[in-house]
Amino acid sequence: MAFKISVSPDSPFTLDNIPFGVISTESNPQPRCATALGDYAIDLAAYWKDRTYAQLKGYRSLYAIFNQPSLNEFAALDSAIRSDVRTYLATEFAAGNIPERCAIPLKSVKLHLPMTIGGYVDFACSLEHCKNCAALTGGTISKNFYYAPLVYNGRTSSIVPSPEPVRRPHGILYDPETKQPTFCPSKNMDYELEMGCFISKPVLMGERISVENAANHIFGFVLLNDWSARDLQGFEMNPLGPFHSKGFGTSISPWIVTLDALLPFSCKPWHDHTGTEFEHQRHPDQTKASFDIRLEVTLLRNGVSHKITTSNLSYLYWTPYQQVAHYALAGCGLETGDLLGTGTITGESKNELGCLFEATLNGAKPIELANGDRLGFLKDGDEIILGASCGGGEGQPRLGFGECRGIILPAV
Amino acid sequence: MAFKISVSPDSPFTLDNIPFGVISTESNPQPRCATALGDYAIDLAAYWKDRTYAQLKGYRSLYAIFNQPSLNEFAALDSAIRSDVRTYLATEFAAGNIPERCAIPLKSVKLHLPMTIGGYVDFACSLEHCKNCAALTGGTISKNFYYAPLVYNGRTSSIVPSPEPVRRPHGILYDPETKQPTFCPSKNMDYELEMGCFISKPVLMGERISVENAANHIFGFVLLNDWSARDLQGFEMNPLGPFHSKGFGTSISPWIVTLDALLPFSCKPWHDHTGTEFEHQRHPDQTKASFDIRLEVTLLRNGVSHKITTSNLSYLYWTPYQQVAHYALAGCGLETGDLLGTGTITGESKNELGCLFEATLNGAKPIELANGDRLGFLKDGDEIILGASCGGGEGQPRLGFGECRGIILPAV
Incomplete structure (x- = not known):
């Protein structure tokens, strides 16, 4: 089941944004990567679990990259690929193609440090x-x-x-x-x-x-x-x-x-x-x-x-x-x-x-x-x-x- | 086969020392933990591979702890256990109980950073x-x-x-x-x-x-x-x-x-x-x-x-x-x-x-x-x-x- 998320005028997480973070939930305490839209976090590990992403030839799957407790591997990808991923997500989200199982109300997610910070x-x-x-x-x-x-x-x-x-x-x-x-x-x-x-x-x-x-x-x-x-x-x-x-x-x-x-x-x-x-x-x-x-x-x-x-x-x-x-x-x-x-x-x-x-x-x-x-x-x-x-x-x-x-x- | 290592008077790596480091070799480029005695590095992963260490109940095996590219897991053990391990090694080495397969001439090992350094x-x-x-x-x-x-x-x-x-x-x-x-x-x-x-x-x-x-x-x-x-x-x-x-x-x-x-x-x-x-x-x-x-x-x-x-x-x-x-x-x-x-x-x-x-x-x-x-x-x-x-x-x-x-x- 897919649905469309409506973004209220005071939400920071618009379709122009598509930020990246690391979340966990009570039902799944394993931290993994996500984005945010309106009042929802979109679990990107769940989102990419059954998808292939053609542009990513020669890389690990986006599922593997996002099913981690930090964004480091995603951030280390070529910037053109990251841009593509972000644009793809924004386009799909705008069209209402968000599988319901990936959308979690922000108020019920725990947010972690988004990256493993070296220096x-x-x-x-x-x-x-x-x-x-x-x-x-x-x-x-x-x-x-x-x-x-x-x-x-x-x-x-x-x-x-x-x-x-x-x-x-x-x-x-x-x-x-x-x-x-x-x-x-x-x-x-x-x-x-x-x-x-x-x-x-x-x-x-x-x-x-x-x-x-x-x-x-x-x-x-x-x-x-x-x-x-x-x-x-x-x-x-x-x-x-x-x-x-x-x-x-x-x-x-x-x-x-x-x-x-x-x-x-x-x-x-x-x-x-x-x-x-x-x-x-x-x-x-x-x-x-x-x-x-x-x-x-x-x-x-x-x-x-x-x-x-x-x-x-x-x-x-x-x-x-x-x-x-x-x-x-x-x-x-x-x-x-x-x-x-x-x-x-x-x-x-x-x-x-x-x-x-x-x-x-x-x-x-x-x-x-x-x-x-x-x-x-x-x-x-x-x-x-x-x-x-x-x-x-x-x-x-x-x-x-x-x-x-x-x-x-x-x-x- | 076991042999005894003789320590020259100018070697820093005496039986009083038993330091810890991380080595790799041409034949085994995987970095792992070691100690040094005289002119030899003793590969501690190889050393503990077929041994059990009674005092380590409830911990991972010393083999698993030393078969890693850093000493962090060993260092995090209780200090009494680390002392025991060091004393045990010194005693065994003094008795000449060093399996030959574990001893590698220092001049043929590459030495790495011994720990993963956070701050x-x-x-x-x-x-x-x-x-x-x-x-x-x-x-x-x-x-x-x-x-x-x-x-x-x-x-x-x-x-x-x-x-x-x-x-x-x-x-x-x-x-x-x-x-x-x-x-x-x-x-x-x-x-x-x-x-x-x-x-x-x-x-x-x-x-x-x-x-x-x-x-x-x-x-x-x-x-x-x-x-x-x-x-x-x-x-x-x-x-x-x-x-x-x-x-x-x-x-x-x-x-x-x-x-x-x-x-x-x-x-x-x-x-x-x-x-x-x-x-x-x-x-x-x-x-x-x-x-x-x-x-x-x-x-x-x-x-x-x-x-x-x-x-x-x-x-x-x-x-x-x-x-x-x-x-x-x-x-x-x-x-x-x-x-x-x-x-x-x-x-x-x-x-x-x-x-x-x-x-x-x-x-x-x-x-x-x-x-x-x-x-x-x-x-x-x-x-x-x-x-x-x-x-x-x-x-x-x-x-x-x-x-x-x-x-x-x-x-x-």
């Missing part, structure tokens, strides 16, 4: 964010920002899929009163509004790639919350960069929106620094160098929802393509499933600050919420929900990313 | 190294050094087993003449004399461990060369720490010397800072807090061998146990196969400097080699060989680590 790196590529942070720590933005995307290696094993909670970490911080190092739970818990970019085709160790070629190595994007303990960060940053202040947890949205789906939303980056960058960082077409992805952050506190910021991916000074090219620059190699965090995405306006460190001036000036409550850093029980969407104008395609949410659990 | 972190825990580096970059050692081991996340995918070569990376550096950022191959290639510590039993996400308990999570140690491009490091260090300047390659010695084998060489750390550390960092017995492991570095240039430095693991201000406890402090969890680099191990004497950045004052004062050659930073074709050994005095046990070597290939 995780996190960038700092928003000029506004870096300027704001430098000012708040009594410095100025470092000169290297303008010549290459700033980046550090993160902690892969602490990446969790939304909506898993995150626990307030213990750590060493300078006591605000005594200025002496103290070991205690972090008091300055923050979120960071970022996106994540998953690598598809590997880059061999020792090889570099151009910005133009970076698209061939991008599978797709998710939302990413780089939870940060600002007081631990203040203690440990110098000279080796962030470690425990970030490594206790990083949340991502579980559905990967493919590069293909995002290409219609290509746009000029907000900052045009063409000509000041090294040649290996030059975009062949500046008008398609970034993406117009609208971002927003909601705080859920005591059952009350507060929209606390908005932003846009295109605000990044260094684009995702430039980040991928920079990642491979020294020959470390990229692997399928490597994850790049874009860094906090902050805009010019005071309503576009991508973390509380900036928005509250390191806690000194709490945000006044609509109900009179005040938001400094995050309290236990606070929940942060990142959202993102593209298009939706007259005659435009439209898609969303779903939620990246996480609640702060008390320290133990 | 790789690198510490900076030598007070002398950090003071020297701070002075050379015009600063002073940061206050946090004295309160917690300094550490950053490294690039897991670029870890290679000795004797794989390492390629000189391209990157962005400040041109020494113009002081402007330039994209070119690194000119200031350096090694760093470190050891690496592999995690056995996992630490669950959200949990912490004490220094006393850290031993339960340590599988064993290798030599580690944290190759560094000092000019790329100078460009990128501020504010997020090292990335490309380290991520192009890290070499480790392929045989893991177990914690059990090293316990007889437990000793007092060179620095006694008992009482100044946080309670969770306090060693229950300071006389057994570190290890007396003698280290040395040899440069091979144009066929001539030069011993360029010596050092000792016990010089570290923060011990490996304290590093493991610190790694788990914020709840990121540890996984079997996680690798901790100790950081450069430098001593007080000018013959005990663990990298060329220190030994040559950032290249300003090259080392005069015995044959009149001068050593600033590393040239293409230079080979660095790290070595380590323990004991060997009258009536003492004795072991070595084998070599951690790597040659610098020219940039492409």
Whole structure:
């Protein structure tokens, strides 16, 4: 039996989207690959079980590729094949050809990490964010920002899929009163509004790639919350960069929106620094160098929802393509499933600050919420929900990313 | 047929050692686990193929555990079982009970990475190294050094087993003449004399461990060369720490010397800072807090061998146990196969400097080699060989680590 899924106007999972994720259900706890449409997950292992896919000569069957607990093997396929598969699914779904046994209400699926993540790196590529942070720590933005995307290696094993909670970490911080190092739970818990970019085709160790070629190595994007303990960060940053202040947890949205789906939303980056960058960082077409992805952050506190910021991916000074090219620059190699965090995405306006460190001036000036409550850093029980969407104008395609949410659990 | 292997006085692989590694051979290219004795590797999959091991009730057979391309499953076993297996092997080997089919001359085996490495972190825990580096970059050692081991996340995918070569990376550096950022191959290639510590039993996400308990999570140690491009490091260090300047390659010695084998060489750390550390960092017995492991570095240039430095693991201000406890402090969890680099191990004497950045004052004062050659930073074709050994005095046990070597290939 086949049926047609109707997509409500506020669903992120439109026919323009066809994202990829990994699901399990109570009746089938084995994680496997899926896509999402409207209020349904479509089990892609079940979908391809009795089908052949002519274009896939010489490869394993799509059933074998999707009947796995990660999308790595699918992502490693040639990009033309992945595009074909996505287009095929969208066309069949539009025609209502969805076998009922493959469609599972989203509310009854458990979502897993979509990929087996080898390396995780996190960038700092928003000029506004870096300027704001430098000012708040009594410095100025470092000169290297303008010549290459700033980046550090993160902690892969602490990446969790939304909506898993995150626990307030213990750590060493300078006591605000005594200025002496103290070991205690972090008091300055923050979120960071970022996106994540998953690598598809590997880059061999020792090889570099151009910005133009970076698209061939991008599978797709998710939302990413780089939870940060600002007081631990203040203690440990110098000279080796962030470690425990970030490594206790990083949340991502579980559905990967493919590069293909995002290409219609290509746009000029907000900052045009063409000509000041090294040649290996030059975009062949500046008008398609970034993406117009609208971002927003909601705080859920005591059952009350507060929209606390908005932003846009295109605000990044260094684009995702430039980040991928920079990642491979020294020959470390990229692997399928490597994850790049874009860094906090902050805009010019005071309503576009991508973390509380900036928005509250390191806690000194709490945000006044609509109900009179005040938001400094995050309290236990606070929940942060990142959202993102593209298009939706007259005659435009439209898609969303779903939620990246996480609640702060008390320290133990 | 069984035979007895005689161990020459200069072999690192004594009956006191029984290290673990992963080998393959021309006739059997399937990587599997092995130990080493004298000039032989003992194939542990072949060894356990037709044996039963009574103590292993409820576990998979040792054959299944060792017939794998990594030691992760063995390392994850209870430490008492691992100790039993090692003692059993040493006893049998001493009695000459080595089936001939299991013994393969070391010169005809290929050595692989011994474990599947999830997370790789690198510490900076030598007070002398950090003071020297701070002075050379015009600063002073940061206050946090004295309160917690300094550490950053490294690039897991670029870890290679000795004797794989390492390629000189391209990157962005400040041109020494113009002081402007330039994209070119690194000119200031350096090694760093470190050891690496592999995690056995996992630490669950959200949990912490004490220094006393850290031993339960340590599988064993290798030599580690944290190759560094000092000019790329100078460009990128501020504010997020090292990335490309380290991520192009890290070499480790392929045989893991177990914690059990090293316990007889437990000793007092060179620095006694008992009482100044946080309670969770306090060693229950300071006389057994570190290890007396003698280290040395040899440069091979144009066929001539030069011993360029010596050092000792016990010089570290923060011990490996304290590093493991610190790694788990914020709840990121540890996984079997996680690798901790100790950081450069430098001593007080000018013959005990663990990298060329220190030994040559950032290249300003090259080392005069015995044959009149001068050593600033590393040239293409230079080979660095790290070595380590323990004991060997009258009536003492004795072991070595084998070599951690790597040659610098020219940039492409």
